[in-house]
Amino acid sequence: MRICVVVGALWLGCQSAPPAGGAAVPSHSPAAASPVASAVNDKGNAGDKGSDGVWTNLMPAPNLAGFRRVPIDPLAEKAVWQVRGDGTLLIDGAGAKEMLLHEPAFGDGVLHVEWRFLEVTSDKPIYNGGVYVRTQIDGKAWVQLQVAHADKPPVVGDLIAQVPGQTERINRFQTGPSPAAALGQWNTYEITARGKNIELVVNDQPTVTWSDCPMPTGHVGLQAEGSPIEVRALKWKPL
Numbered sequence: 001m002r003i004c005v006v007v008g009a010l011w012l013g014c015q016s017a018p019p020a021g022g023a024a025v026p027s028h029s030p031a032a033a034s035p036v037a038s039a040v041n042d043k044g045n046a047g048d049k050g051s052d053g054v055w056t057n058l059m060p061a062p063n064l065a066g067f068r069r070v071p072i073d074p075l076a077e078k079a080v081w082q083v084r085g086d087g088t089l090l091i092d093g094a095g096a097k098e099m100l101l102h103e104p105a106f107g108d109g110v111l112h113v114e115w116r117f118l119e120v121t122s123d124k125p126i127y128n129g130g131v132y133v134r135t136q137i138d139g140k141a142w143v144q145l146q147v148a149h150a151d152k153p154p155v156v157g158d159l160i161a162q163v164p165g166q167t168e169r170i171n172r173f174q175t176g177p178s179p180a181a182a183l184g185q186w187n188t189y190e191i192t193a194r195g196k197n198i199e200l201v202v203n204d205q206p207t208v209t210w211s212d213c214p215m216p217t218g219h220v221g222l223q224a225e226g227s228p229i230e231v232r233a234l235k236w237k238p239l
Contacts, residue, residue, distance in 0.1 A: 053109070053238040058102055058220070059087060059231075067221070070099040070139040080224050089231040093129060093224035099139050101132065101221035106193075106236060111220050113189040114233035115147065116181070127183070130223035133193050134215040140164075143213060144223065145191055145200050149180065156180035156187065157207035159200060163214050172208045179205040186232070194239055 060067050062083040069075055076096035083089055117127050129147035136142065143161045146154035154160050157179060159172040179202045181187045190201040198210045220236060222229075 055112070055235045055237045058234045058236055059083075060089060060100070060234075064100070066103055068101050068103055068137065070101055070137070070221075071097075072099065072139065072223075072225075073097040076224075087232075089222075089234075091129065091222065091224045091229040091231065093227045093229060094126075095226075096224045097226070098224050099132060099135070099142075099221050100224070101135060101137060101139070101219040103137065103219070105137070105217045105219050106133075106238070107217045108194045108239040109192075110237045110239065111189070111191040111193070112233060112235045112237070113191075113222075113231065114186055115189070115229055115231045116186045117149065117183050118228040118230055119183055120227055126226035128226045129229045130225065131189055131191065132219065132221040132223065133191055133198065134213055134218035135221065136215075137219055141215060141218075143198055143210075143215070143218070145189060147223070147229065149183070157200065157202045157205075159198065159208045159210050161210065161213070170210070172210045174207040179203045179207065192239075 080096045127149035130144040134143045146158040153173040157174045161170040192199045196213045
């Protein structure tokens with residue numbers, strides 16, 4: 001037997017009545033996922049409300065819909081941004097120097113990124129890249145949280161920026177040792193942008209704070225520069 005419910009002009013649907021002594025089993029029709037972003041929580045489930053907002057998954061689709069490749073050097077003539085079958089993003093940065101920016105801009109919020117370097121087998125390996133917040137879509141003004149293993153700054157945990165009307169780059173380097181994970185191990189970045197303040201936490205350790213960011217809004221994204229990087233999480237929560 002089927003039971004149907006109508007309230008006024010609102011159709012609420014039908015479901016089969018339960019067998020005697022049993023519980024009804026509701027039908028389920030999943031909503032279509034956005035090709036660009038969907039609401040997720042820390043475990044990837046829909047609808048988790050954080051302290052002030054909902055996490056939105058920004059991991060790109062294979063066609064990079066909703067993202068823009070922005071040249072720093074001329075765009076590489078190869079597949080720099082490769083989305084794998086399991087949803088992880090491989091950044092093939094060898095011979096490339098460019099941004100991948102999420103096209104909708106954001107204001108105050110938290111950007112969460114989980115990434116790792118893939119080992120390079122060469123005499124002079126390069127381990128470099130970056131994460132962006134409050135960045136112009138043309139890439140002319142930007143805030144970058146550095147992703148690099150090097151002998152001197154900027155390295156993992158440092159902040160650099162280029163702002164309108166200023167020719168010199170802004171450097172905010174951590175005072176202690178970098179909390180970077182070993183090559184091949186996962187790193188977590190939590191970047192909080194609130195008003196003029198940009199704060200970076202790397203692997204649960206605060207590293208730098210910049211308190212004078214002049215761009216109140218901007219785009220978030222990633223940088224390809226010289227090395228292979230794998231990304232398994234990229235999400236945003238508004239504040």
